[in-house]
Amino acid sequence: MKAIKIEKFGGPEVLQYKEVEIGKPGPNEVLVKYLSIGLNYIDVYHRTGLYPVELPSGLGLEAAGIIEEIGSEVKLFNVGDRVCKASAPIGGYSEKQIIPEDKLVKIPDGISNEIASSILLKGITSEYLLHRAYAVKKGSKILFHAAAGGVGQILCQWANALGCEVIGTVGSNSKIEIAKKNGCHHVINYTDNNFVEEVEKIVGKNGIDVVYDGVGAKTFEGSLECLKIRGMMIAFGNASGYVNTIDIKKHIAPKGLFFTRPSIMQYTIKREELEESARKVFDAVLSKKIKIEISKKYKLIEAKQAHIDLESRVLTGPAIIIP
Numbered sequence: 237m238k239a240i241k242i243e244k245f246g247g248p249e250v251l252q253y254k255e256v257e258i259g260k261p262g263p264n265e266v267l268v269k270y271l272s273i274g275l276n277y278i279d280v281y282h283r284t285g286l287y288p289v290e291l292p293s294g295l296g297l298e299a300a301g302i303i304e305e306i307g308s309e310v311k312l313f314n315v316g317d318r319v320c321k322a323s324a325p326i327g328g329y330s331e332k333q334i335i336p337e338d339k340l341v342k343i344p345d346g347i348s349n350e351i352a353s354s355i356l357l358k359g360i361t362s363e364y365l366l367h368r369a370y371a372v373k374k375g376s377k378i379l380f381h382a383a384a385g386g387v388g389q390i391l392c393q394w395a396n397a398l399g400c401e402v403i404g405t406v407g408s409n410s411k412i413e414i415a416k417k418n419g420c421h422h423v424i425n426y427t428d429n430n431f432v433e434e435v436e437k438i439v440g441k442n443g444i445d446v447v448y449d450g451v452g453a454k455t456f457e458g459s460l461e462c463l464k465i466r467g468m469m470i471a472f473g474n475a476s477g478y479v480n481t482i483d484i485k486k487h488i489a490p491k492g493l494f495f496t497r498p499s500i501m502q503y504t505i506k507r508e509e510l511e512e513s514a515r516k517v518f519d520a521v522l523s524k525k526i527k528i529e530i531s532k533k534y535k536l537i538e539a540k541q542a543h544i545d546l547e548s549r550v551l552t553g554p555a556i557i558i559p
């Protein structure tokens with residue numbers, strides 16, 4: 237079968253489209269033939285080594301397909317089931333993968349493979365960010381960076397449906413309408429404007445209840461400035477670079493802030509958490525609370541171009557790879 241592999245960390249050029257062998261599933265594993273694969277910024281961190289993986293490695297955490305073979309002890313699934321995953325083992329950029337059964341969830345009727353592979357990782361992330369890392373409520377004032385992106389498309393619509401006042405930032409004017417369509421009540425171009433000043437014009441000084449910051453280095457300090465006394469800073473990504481140092485005296489103490497740096501892995505540790513979160517994501521899409529627009533589709537052989545596009549900020553919403 238064909239798969240994308242990396243033998244060293246680096247730019248998009250390290251992605252290799254290769255013929256590889258696939259074995260047989262072990263007792264608690266299944267072999268999934270992928271029909272659609274999700275593209276995520278975390279794949280970039282794995283490729284560059286920002287999040288180190290053991291080399292050589294595959295790439296990709298989010299994928300959907302059909303079970304072709306099951307191991308002797310598998311209890312949750314049968315051959316022919318439509319399933320998707322949002323976690324390790326890394327290696328979703330491939331035609332097939334062997335996965336422990338407890339990492340998979342069934343795709344309900346009404347959700348296509350393409351949509352499933354666009355929403356499971358980004359949707360579970362949105363679910364835990366809005367409900368569990370911090371429980372937003374009606375009227376919560378939230379700031380979300382990169383509101384026209386993949387997670388942005390899902391989280392901002394969901395937050396809007398929950399009754400939050402949603403302020404989104406985007407990197408260019410062409411993304412403003414997209415962020416509005418994603419449910420943002422106010423959109424700020426943070427390339428051309430000082431977003432702290434713009435946020436202050438909307439909600440006043442120290443007016444934000446919670447910041448969802450997946451941009452990282454470039455936005456970290458400004459995000460803290462926007463927060464209210466005892467506000468919540470959720471640093472959940474690093475598209476512009478990693479925030480390496482937090483100075484408690486400077487960053488946290490003046491407003492008595494709460495700070496978390498969460499990962500989807502910590503919020504899906506238990507099988508019940510994965511199932512419950514996935515169910516909420518699927519329900520939100522089936523009930524049309526969240527509408528998914530796939531921004532671009534690539535072939536597996538085009539994975540390099542997909543990474544170039546993701547890092548050059550031209551994608552506006554979830555993108556997928558069709559093997």
Ligand SMILES: NC(=O)c1ccc[n+]([C@@H]2O[C@H](COP(=O)([O-])OP(=O)(O)OC[C@H]3O[C@@H](n4cnc5c(N)ncnc54)[C@H](OP(=O)(O)O)[C@@H]3O)[C@@H](O)[C@H]2O)c1
Binds near residue numbers: 383405472499549553
């Ligand atoms: N912790 C978790 O559990 C978890 C799970 C999923 C995703 N994430 C994080 O969530 C964030 C969004 O993920 P995603 O897959 O949906 O990606 P995405 O938002 O579709 O793409 C990243 C966006 O970041 C913005 N950005 C700002 N500065 C950038 C820079 N220097 N280089 C590249 N992009 C820059 C761009 O939007 P603008 O042009 O509008 O600025 C870009 O479109 C990522 O940081 C990801 O790691 C975290």
